[in-house]
Amino acid sequence: MSTGKLILVIALWLLYGVLFLRTMIQKRGPQHLRLLVWTQFFLSCLTFTFTGQDTEIWADAFFDYLPVSVYVKFFCMIQIAHLYHGMIYTIKPLSPARVQGLQHLHRAALVIGAVSFLWMVISGYRPDLSFRYEVNAARDVVVSLYIIVSLLPTTLFLRQHEQIATMRLKHSVSILFCWTYLLVTATSLISLIVVRFKLADIDLLLPWFLPLTYVLYALFLIALMPHRWIVVLLIPGRLRTYWRLCQLQRAIARFTYVQAPDVNHPWKSTSLFELELAIYQVTISILDHIPLLEKRAEAISFYPALAQLSQADLTYPALVKELVAVRFE
Amino acid sequence: MSATQMPDEAVDVKRVITSLEYDFHKFELTNFVDHIARWVRKPIELVPFPFTAQIFGVWVPAPNQNYIFYNERVPYVHRVHIILHELAHILLNHPRHKLEDVLPPELLQALRIEETYGRTRTAPTEATRLDRAEQESEEFVLIVQRSVVKANLLSELTQESSSIAAFKPVTDSMGYNS
Numbered sequence: 262m263s264t265g266k267l268i269l270v271i272a273l274w275l276l277y278g279v280l281f282l283r284t285m286i287q288k289r290g291p292q293h294l295r296l297l298v299w300t301q302f303f304l305s306c307l308t309f310t311f312t313g314q315d316t317e318i319w320a321d322a323f324f325d326y327l328p329v330s331v332y333v334k335f336f337c338m339i340q341i342a343h344l345y346h347g348m349i350y351t352i353k354p355l356s357p358a359r360v361q362g363l364q365h366l367h368r369a370a371l372v373i374g375a376v377s378f379l380w381m382v383i384s385g386y387r388p389d390l391s392f393r394y395e396v397n398a399a400r401d402v403v404v405s406l407y408i409i410v411s412l413l414p415t416t417l418f419l420r421q422h423e424q425i426a427t428m429r430l431k432h433s434v435s436i437l438f439c440w441t442y443l444l445v446t447a448t449s450l451i452s453l454i455v456v457r458f459k460l461a462d463i464d465l466l467l468p469w470f471l472p473l474t475y476v477l478y479a480l481f482l483i484a485l486m487p488h489r490w491i492v493v494l495l496i497p498g499r500l501r502t503y504w505r506l507c508q509l510q511r512a513i514a515r516f517t518y519v520q521a522p523d524v525n526h527p528w529k530s531t532s533l534f535e536l537e538l539a540i541y542q543v544t545i546s547i548l549d550h551i552p553l554l555e556k557r558a559e560a561i562s563f564y565p566a567l568a569q570l571s572q573a574d575l576t577y578p579a580l581v582k583e584l585v586a587v588r589f590e
Numbered sequence: 591m592s593a594t595q596m597p598d599e600a601v602d603v604k605r606v607i608t609s610l611e612y613d614f615h616k617f618e619l620t621n622f623v624d625h626i627a628r629w630v631r632k633p634i635e636l637v638p639f640p641f642t643a644q645i646f647g648v649w650v651p652a653p654n655q656n657y658i659f660y661n662e663r664v665p666y667v668h669r670v671h672i673i674l675h676e677l678a679h680i681l682l683n684h685p686r687h688k689l690e691d692v693l694p695p696e697l698l699q700a701l702r703i704e705e706t707y708g709r710t711r712t713a714p715t716e717a718t719r720l721d722r723a724e725q726e727s728e729e730f731v732l733i734v735q736r737s738v739v740k741a742n743l744l745s746e747l748t749q750e751s752s753s754i755a756a757f758k759p760v761t762d763s764m765g766y767n768s
Contacts, residue, residue, distance in 0.1 A: 290763030298763040352756045428752045548668045552643040552713040577667040
């Protein structure tokens with residue numbers, strides 16, 4: 262294992278360890294769920310530890326070149342997909358046939374994996390290097406089936422219904438993760454075909470394929486971050502909202518001849534709190550001024566849309582979103 | 591009730607809010623209204639009313655009760671702002687003016703309000719921009735909202751992990767809100 266990879270692995274285990282301890286100390290969520298969730302995170306850590314051909318060879322050498330690493334990753338990743346599916350499939354209920362289908366798939370994958378590994382242990386058989394591509398492809402196909410049947414539809418549903426901005430961002434990251442994983446599966450299958458039929462030198466393809474795996478780990482890591490660590494990612498979007506509302510406010514002031522109230526512009530501060538407050542102030546100012554546009558012929562192009570919003574029974578986030586979408590140019 | 595005059599000295603709105611000793615982490619509109627009512631020792635009743643788009647809210651102080659009429663057609667966030675604005679008039683004891691044709695006589699009769707003095711919050715004009723009582727009320731709302739946004743934002747970003755009840759135990763277990 263290279264020094265860089267070793268540092269990364271240690272950092273990852275430390276980070277997960279600290280976050281796990283914090284969650285345990287703070288006793289967030291039901292205990293059985295806490296253990297279930299963190300089992301998945303630590304399985305992902307284990308998977309990352311054994312990622313990379315060099316690492317596999319280095320680790321397998323401790324077991325007389327029995328392909329332990331590919332099997333560890335095989336079991337860990339299928340188990341992560343299965344456990345996560347088990348936690349979320351009831352939120353957007355899947356058909357019983359699909360749930361049963363995934364259960365059969367899970368059992369079959371574990372049994373085939375365990376039997377083949379035991380057979381190698383007992384018989385002393387050591388497969389050639391192409392074997393890892395077969396195991397990885399099988400693993401990725403199983404995980405992809407979980408993604409297509411359960412994880413992706415449920416995450417899309419959660420993304421659609423989530424009100425908390427940071428959580429919505431995480432769902433977006435999870436969706437990206439799912440799509441990236443499907444791409445990784447495609448690269449696993451291509452690698453298997455290339456190796457099995459000796460179509461090209463696989464070492465030439467790997468530099469193109471491996472970065473995708475690291476993108477996957479990065480996305481997984483982002484999904485793990487506590488909300489307040491990723492809040493900063495929301496600032497550009499909220500600044501755009503604020504800027505757009507200010508433009509609308511100015512357009513209204515142009516026609517009503519009433520000066521808009523002073524707002525503490527948030528770019529004087531780096532705080533998201535100031536930004537949210539400024540968005541709120543501008544929104545109220547717009548709502549206050551809309552009735553003044555009624556008799557202004559110049560505002561006829563956008564007054565009806567605004568008048569409708571000023572009398573609509575909308576939640577605050579929905580109202581802001583609609584105001585941002587009003588065309589007034 | 592009759593028309594009153596604005597005192598010469600400006601009010602330190604921030605100090606008035608601090609003196610309320612209200613915990614904004616537990617802010618909820620009716621709870622805040624009750625708090626102010628206890629503070630001014632007079633019940634406050636919130637009355638939804640189908641005003642025209644130009645009128646947002648009206649404060650009418652009756653002998654034994656304060657009435658806040660608010661435009662029931664406006665979005666919730668605007669409604670809260672309007673009510674807070676009228677609460678500020680009550681709390682800061684702002685001068686009342688005679689209200690003409692703002693509320694129907696039969697409603698006033700039903701509420702046993704003989705003479706209607708109070709304040710109206712309408713779509714802004716240059717006159718309202720220069721009215722100190724209106725400015726103080728807006729300042730009050732801004733300070734209250736600043737406290738509420740601060741408390742809510744923290745709650746939204748660091749305490750609540752998901753708005754989906756079925757998914758929240760999962761995200762809580764992940765430590766997203768820690």
